[in-house]
Amino acid sequence: MSSPTPSPHRPATTTPPASPAGSAVDPSTEPSVEPRDDGVDDDQDALEEAGYREVPDADGGRAGRGWWDANAEEYLAEHGDFLGAADLCWCPEGLREADAHLLGDVVGARVLEIGAGAAQCSRWLAGQGAHAVATDVSGGMLAAGRRLDTAAGTSTALVQADARALPFADASFDVAFTAYGAIPFVPDAARVHAEVARVLRPGGRWVFAVTHPVRWAFPDDPGEGGLTATRSYFDRRPYVEIGRSGKVLYAEYHRTLGDHVAELVGAGFVLDRLVEPTWPEGHERTWGGWGPVRGARLPGTAIFVTHLPPGERGQ
Template identity: 55%
Template sequence: MQEHWPHPPVRVERRPVGEAESRAANGPDWDRYADEYQATHGEFLGDAGFVWGPEGLTEAQAGMLGDVADRDVLEVGSGAGQCSRWVRTHGGRAFGLDLSHRQLQHSLRLDDQTGVRVPSVLGTATALPFRDASFDVVFCSFGALQFVSDIALAVAETARVLRPGGRFAFSVTHPTRWMFPDDPTEAGLVASQSYWDRTPYVEVDDQTGEVAYVEHHRTLGDWVALLTGAGFAITTLLEPEWPEGHDRLWGGWSAVRGRLTPGTAVVGADLLAGADD
């Protein structure tokens, strides 16, 4: 998710960044951050839990994937495999894919602790290492899509590995959040940049001058065009409200902001028959 504590010190830029540079930055960044992320958020996520975002909306509540029993399911950006582990406890055959080797090590740790094993591979959303029409469901819970430059290729890869009629569901930072500072206090409620400015957010390592982290923004209209252009029919758009009594602080997400403006968008779409012909 978009909370990010840089290691080492960085300077922030807004400039174009391609797929290779994004991948080279974000994989090592998540390797550095994985231990801290799991220590901070592991209890909230659950070892075999499935939440769609910092608001705490669960898959049991949302039902975005439908009945996963006896289904082949791929989680893109699986991290420590919590969501895939939940799918397996509900009868699905879930598999994980992540760009971070350290996150996959945490997945192995949770496999051992829970006894629920999620077969996982190191890989990227733009080159899924699976045959055509291998899965009934592909999902991504804040796991990869915001870190991908060539998002059209990632969506096309999802369509390729899905069977006709297959389900694609994902959550991302709500696109309107791009207008506001990444600040969980009242100061973060003032729009300060254009919603339509798609220039990536970039952190550059002060010591080496190398790109250390990249995040990409798409508008809601961009997502509609991407999905329909790849042969998907959009069925669901959820904008979870901040629950009463939920006091968790997660990067730019907080009760102060969450009571007034959405922080997460959860999208569901079905692959039309013949879309990949």
């Protein structure tokens, strides 16, 4: 069956098949994909059911690690040319940080990337003079990042970590960001914001890109079929994929714009800008449900640019 998930992450050709708090990756070695402890091999657990339904938070929250471990190579094979080995692309619309400057001046800044995947963004930031650290819950994605480093002759700081339990001291970073990482894949994104607030210095900046919430109401179809709303924008049941074993293989969570703002304010952040990238003329690439047909009519990405007020500490 085709997947209705509104995520730009899932490789469009893929057959759908608690994280460690933080383990540093030695630049001289390749990260290993740690074995799962639930007795079920995601590669062998065939998809049985997909749709919008409630699942236990613990099951949905840990599904991402196994899914990304299993699909890292296919994801990069499909999207690696668009993302580049060292570039900060915010979204399927192709908005690059080199043009958008959403992070501000990063020269000499301590920058934390959440949900970094293969760390293309952090690798680019290091080339701009930032002291970047890339984190991801998936050892498989970080292993791919190390291979990119080897090919490029670079050495990116990689740390395996759950974004809800960052292994860093308070006020360790000047800037934190994620381009579609972590937030859509956990049931408790408020914990992500709280952790980012904790590790940011007062006055620090937090920028994150997610699927535009309005897209949740539309089918995951980049063509004309994706232009008619078929479900409620206010239906917050996650999109999940369940294996024959009953295990949650994949989970993605929806938050309205109001939900995102409430979570940010609750963590002590101030919203400075909400960026809704337009679909560029001549950009013909489709990525899951993202493409020029829908992109001309509906926003596909929301980028929240925020800061922690001076004197404020994470709540």
